[in-house]
Amino acid sequence: MNVLVAGGAGYIGSHVCKMLTRKGYNVIIYDNLSHGYEFLAKYGKFILGDIGDKRQLDLVFKNYKIDVVMHFCAYIEVGESVQNPRKYYVNNLYHAINLFDTMLENGVNKLIFSSTAAVYGMPENVPIDEEEPKNPINPYGRTKWMIEQVLKDYSDAHGFKYVAFRYFNAAGADPEGELGEAHEPETHLIPLVLDAALGIRKSIKIFGTDYPTPDGTCIRDYIHVNDLATAHIKGIEYLMNGNESNYFNLGNGTGFSVREIIDTVKKFTGKNFEVEEVERRPGDPAILIAKSDKARKILNWTPEYGIEDIVKHAWEWHKKLRSK
Numbered sequence: 020m021n022v023l024v025a026g027g028a029g030y031i032g033s034h035v036c037k038m039l040t041r042k043g044y045n046v047i048i049y050d051n052l053s054h055g056y057e058f059l060a061k062y063g064k065f066i067l068g069d070i071g072d073k074r075q076l077d078l079v080f081k082n083y084k085i086d087v088v089m090h091f092c093a094y095i096e097v098g099e100s101v102q103n104p105r106k107y108y109v110n111n112l113y114h115a116i117n118l119f120d121t122m123l124e125n126g127v128n129k130l131i132f133s134s135t136a137a138v139y140g141m142p143e144n145v146p147i148d149e150e151e152p153k154n155p156i157n158p159y160g161r162t163k164w165m166i167e168q169v170l171k172d173y174s175d176a177h178g179f180k181y182v183a184f185r186y187f188n189a190a191g192a193d194p195e196g197e198l199g200e201a202h203e204p205e206t207h208l209i210p211l212v213l214d215a216a217l218g219i220r221k222s223i224k225i226f227g228t229d230y231p232t233p234d235g236t237c238i239r240d241y242i243h244v245n246d247l248a249t250a251h252i253k254g255i256e257y258l259m260n261g262n263e264s265n266y267f268n269l270g271n272g273t274g275f276s277v278r279e280i281i282d283t284v285k286k287f288t289g290k291n292f293e294v295e296e297v298e299r300r301p302g303d304p305a306i307l308i309a310k311s312d313k314a315r316k317i318l319n320w321t322p323e324y325g326i327e328d329i330v331k332h333a334w335e336w337h338k339k340l341r342s343k
């Protein structure tokens with residue numbers, strides 16, 4: 020089966036490509052390398068291209084007889100989406116619709132879409148299930164929720180079948196050490212703490228210590244990137260079995276505070292570094308923890324990795340990345 024992985028040179032996409040290849044799928048990676056890296060696009064045939072380029076996309080569908088599409092190519096920086104919403108609406112929304120239209124024109128109607136916990140905004144109920152109201156609080160989250168609505172309408176009107184996965188905090192790296200996170204600029208907590216452990220950063224800043232949580236810092240649900248990849252394989256199987264369009268949270272169901280993450284890294288690496296307590300970062304909910312019962316039940320998905328594995332695999336990868 021031929022799987023087009025749009026954004027397959029990025030963090031999550033590259034791990035999914037490796038797992039797809041291992042499972043015997045034929046992978047075609049389509050990525051403009053705006054945030055991805057060719058060195059991460061090693062599992063599949065790499066094609067340099069932009070999902071906004073309809074002509075090239077159309078050729079890819081025709082040349083490779085695509086059966087199913089996975090769509091990972093979105094901008095993901097919340098702060099940037101507030102400063103430059105146009106960039107987000109053009110790429111994450113308009114270009115995504117371009118991809119869906121090209122699929123339909125080529126008779127391809129199966130899609131796995133990367134959504135996010137950001138669609139829930141500041142949720143009232145924790146753990147969060149899929150029916151929690153969708154009130155995204157920034158353009159990034161809004162583009163993702165808008166696309167989910169577009170997909171629902173395409174599904175109703177055109178027999179389009181999709182699975183949308185709402186990721187909580189993707190973290191960790193390939194357990195075999197070949198792939199991992201390489202965001203530029205890096206804004207995520209775990210790689211930044213690892214940089215502090217390596218001495219590349221002078222300190223790590225905690226954004227807010229006055230949240231209504233046991234230690235005052237924000238709590239997040241960190242989910243291993245390989246557990247996300249497993250869910251994507253199950254998503255393909257779900258669609259291939261003729262099931263209806265659906266959406267799922269993907270998280271571990273356990274929360275860790277910023278302080279707990281810092282302590283876990285210090286303990287695991289044996290490195291000490293300075294921790295600064297600073298103001299809250301605007302737009303951060305106090306607690307985000309997933310209820311992923313739906314994916315467990317319907318997709319038979321069970322996350323395999325805990326926070327120690329996440330830190331261990333991320334650390335192995337990070338040391339390699341920073342020594343390049």
Ligand code: UDP
Binds near residue numbers: 206208223226303
């Ligand atoms: N965070 C922090 N210091 C940093 C980066 C992040 O205290 O240098 C906090 C952030 O405020 C949030 C949590 O760590 O509460 C996870 O942030 P991240 O950006 O990794 O993911 P998000 O939850 O925003 O998707």
